Amino acid sequence: MLSVAVAKQRGSFALDASFELPTPGVVALFGRSGSGKSTLVNVIAGLLRADSGQVTLDDAALLDTRRHIDMPPERRRIGYVFQDARLFPHLRVAANLNYGQRRAAGAAYVNFDMVVGLLDLDGLLQRRVHELSGGERQRVAIGRALLSQPRLLLLDEPLAALDAARREEVLPYLETLRDRLAIPMVYVSHNFDEVLRLATHVVLMVAGRAVAQGGIGAMSLDPQLRAIIGPDAVGAIVEGTVLGPDSGGLTRVQVGSGELKVQAVGLEPGAKLRVQLLARDVIVAVQPPQGLSVRNALPGRVVDISSDDTESDLIAVDVGGTRIMARITQAATRELGLAVGSAVWALVKSVSLRGHYYSTRVPR
Amino acid sequence: MNWLSPGEVDALRLSLSVATRSVMFSLGPAILLAWLLARRRFPGRTLLDTVVHLPLVLPPVMVGYLLLLLFGTRGPIGGWLERVLGIELIFTRNGAALATAVMSFPLMVRAMRISLENIDRGLEDAARTLGAGAIDRFASITLPLMLPGVLAGAITAFSAALGEFGAVITFVSNIPGETRTLPLALYTALQTPGGDRAAARLACLSLALGLAGLLLSEYFARRMRLVLGR
Numbered sequence: 274m275l276s277v278a279v280a281k282q283r284g285s286f287a288l289d290a291s292f293e294l295p296t297p298g299v300v301a302l303f304g305r306s307g308s309g310k311s312t313l314v315n316v317i318a319g320l321l322r323a324d325s326g327q328v329t330l331d332d333a334a335l336l337d338t339r340r341h342i343d344m345p346p347e348r349r350r351i352g353y354v355f356q357d358a359r360l361f362p363h364l365r366v367a368a369n370l371n372y373g374q375r376r377a378a379g380a381a382y383v384n385f386d387m388v389v390g391l392l393d394l395d396g397l398l399q400r401r402v403h404e405l406s407g408g409e410r411q412r413v414a415i416g417r418a419l420l421s422q423p424r425l426l427l428l429d430e431p432l433a434a435l436d437a438a439r440r441e442e443v444l445p446y447l448e449t450l451r452d453r454l455a456i457p458m459v460y461v462s463h464n465f466d467e468v469l470r471l472a473t474h475v476v477l478m479v480a481g482r483a484v485a486q487g488g489i490g491a492m493s494l495d496p497q498l499r500a501i502i503g504p505d506a507v508g509a510i511v512e513g514t515v516l517g518p519d520s521g522g523l524t525r526v527q528v529g530s531g532e533l534k535v536q537a538v539g540l541e542p543g544a545k546l547r548v549q550l551l552a553r554d555v556i557v558a559v560q561p562p563q564g565l566s567v568r569n570a571l572p573g574r575v576v577d578i579s580s581d582d583t584e585s586d587l588i589a590v591d592v593g594g595t596r597i598m599a600r601i602t603q604a605a606t607r608e609l610g611l612a613v614g615s616a617v618w619a620l621v622k623s624v625s626l627r628g629h630y631y632s633t634r635v636p637r
Numbered sequence: 638m639n640w641l642s643p644g645e646v647d648a649l650r651l652s653l654s655v656a657t658r659s660v661m662f663s664l665g666p667a668i669l670l671a672w673l674l675a676r677r678r679f680p681g682r683t684l685l686d687t688v689v690h691l692p693l694v695l696p697p698v699m700v701g702y703l704l705l706l707l708f709g710t711r712g713p714i715g716g717w718l719e720r721v722l723g724i725e726l727i728f729t730r731n732g733a734a735l736a737t738a739v740m741s742f743p744l745m746v747r748a749m750r751i752s753l754e755n756i757d758r759g760l761e762d763a764a765r766t767l768g769a770g771a772i773d774r775f776a777s778i779t780l781p782l783m784l785p786g787v788l789a790g791a792i793t794a795f796s797a798a799l800g801e802f803g804a805v806i807t808f809v810s811n812i813p814g815e816t817r818t819l820p821l822a823l824y825t826a827l828q829t830p831g832g833d834r835a836a837a838r839l840a841c842l843s844l845a846l847g848l849a850g851l852l853l854s855e856y857f858a859r860r861m862r863l864v865l866g867r
Contacts, residue, residue, distance in 0.1 A: 318766055347765045347769055350768075355759065372769075376768035
């Protein structure tokens, strides 16, 4: 468990945030730039001094201003991947990787060959830092941080300086770390797509405060989050279990009490995956649908009706314990007579697979 | 070197020896001072900065005179050095090295400080998160990255030490084989009737050494930039 509750004044900006992350897990600190995400991460690392508060990791106090505990960063055993990589320019890649390992305290849980293998660094070891591409730099920086055998990995917008293609090149490696090493991570981002791919938990930062937090599924419905990501990106993130292939070459996935068909191959029955159902891709019917081209219909009950703008309503539908959202016009809400408690069918036009299995392994 | 007289060869050897000692004396303190001035905020910092730079603007003769007061046999430091450690500075090549060290010190500190100020401090933060304590960080990150400045400073100071005249002649006089360095030999030749040719030779030698020093310093700076990919 990572537990953070800190306050810091920097000029006119006040950081006053607290959150908890069950470990292993990946918490995304999400918010607009200037919301205090990086400041918070620097306080966790110990690079910035908090005015007051505490940081506790698996029962070890790293910071507790009341008890006058303030462990220096070099003893916190927290790996940090910076936005600008910060590789040491006078050392080759291999020496950069070794830097933290040689100074690592505590038991080693990853070794050099393992990290090189996980991050595909084999061909880069003898290179100089300035000969690397942006994506390669970040992979080396991640490897260097891992080899210091950290108890927690902080990643401060590690992909923000990369273009879309390079980002796509690095993201799978981060997913691998999450699933294979089960190391707790704090991931700072203002890109919701990255958050969807990596995070198990989300802390929403607005003006120096953690205004909302929770599991990614619950947070995907949060109104304050919706306000930041914009109407087109709003949609429920749900966890599904693979049932098996269907006759048409799609994969059947159980979501709540219903079943969705997802375009994916090679998934074992029983595998967990995360899908996003964008609100604009979900329609609501009050009768069992017939004669439709939509393949996915989930029976459920309306649990909430809210609105982010003047034209449309967001209808939250509970489908057997899982909540999804549909965006329909306010006129449609009236005509269908929708109210909390109405029995409905949620018709899903398209399902985006947002990756992959997550690790259920226990922490070391 | 048969085109040089034995006295001139002596002067060349002595100059190189004095300049080497001078750089060796000042290297450590210069790194420390450069670091203090670039990285630390403390009361009296501006005063210290000014004092370090004073030799650039004071008449060298005056610096030599000050050294004489402090490090002479009856001076507070010189007397102690002689009594306790048996080190004699006055009229010796070590004294000459001290005088040139003081004169070239600001050049050295300046070069080091500039390269230190150009180091991205984020790299030191990164080293911290990787478990490196303060001394470790300095030795493994800061010092290697400021090495171009250290080298450039050392070479510039060495070249300047070869040419220092006023402070040396005031502090340790002009003794052949002990304190008569190249510029002092050149001066002596000019004062000697019929010494024109010797003076010309010594002038050419000084010019060559100065040029070599500056070129070498530039070469190292370029090489380091290449290694660091800047």
